[in-house]
Amino acid sequence: QQQVKQSPQSLIVQKGGISIINCAYENTAFDYFPWYQQFPGKGPALLIAIRPDVSEKKEGRFTISFNKSAKQFSLHIMDSQPGDSATYFCAARWSKTGANNLFFGTGTRLTVIP
C-alpha cells in the first residue's frame, strides 16, 4: 500500500518555466513533509520541508504548497534551470514517536530543456 502518491512520474519543462510536482497522502497522523532531490549516482538530499501548521513554505526558487484538508502537498520550482534536472521525491513522516519511518512517493524525473 502506497502511503504517499506522487505525480507525474516524469516531467519535461523548458528553461525558465515552472515545474510542479504533486503528492497526496492518506494518513492524517503524518506531520512532517520533506522533499528530496536525487541526482544520478547520489543519495537523496533534502531540498525543503514543511509541517502541516503552515500552508506554504518558500526557499529560493522552491516552494511547498500544503493543503491539509485535501491531504495534498506540492513542490513548485520557479524559473527552472537545466541544473534542476533530477529525480524528486516527496515524503511523509509520523513524528510522534521520533521514529524515522519516512514514507516516500515513487519519484518524479524532471528534465529541464535549455
Place this chain on the structure above:
Amino acid sequence: KAGVTQTPRYLIKTRGQQVTLSCSPISGHRSVSWYQQTPGQGLQFLFEYFSETQRNKGNFPGRFSGRQFSNSRSEMNVSTLELGDSALYLCASRTGTTSYNEQFFGPGTRLTVL
C-alpha cells in the same frame, strides 16, 4: 565535515548467497537508517539503529538484518539473496531521534543479484 560513506559502492552476487553492506555515518550522528530503492517500489524504509539498538523496522522479511557498532557505524546483511533484492541500498544518518532531526543520505550501494 565528511558525509555518509557506504562501502562497497557496487556489488554483484548470485541467488542464495548472502551479503553485508557497510555504512559510516557523519561524525557525531548516532542514528543510522537503511532504505531500499528500486524502480518499481521506490524508496522503502528497512530499519533504524540508534545507540546500537534497532529502534524501528520496516516491512521486510527476516532475511534483512542489521546492526550498529559502538562507533555508530552500521552494517546491513541480506541472507539467501533473491533476484528481487537487486536494488540501491541507501544509508542515512542523523544526530538523534527527536521528531524533526533531519537525515543525510549516503551515495548508496548498488546490489545486483544474478
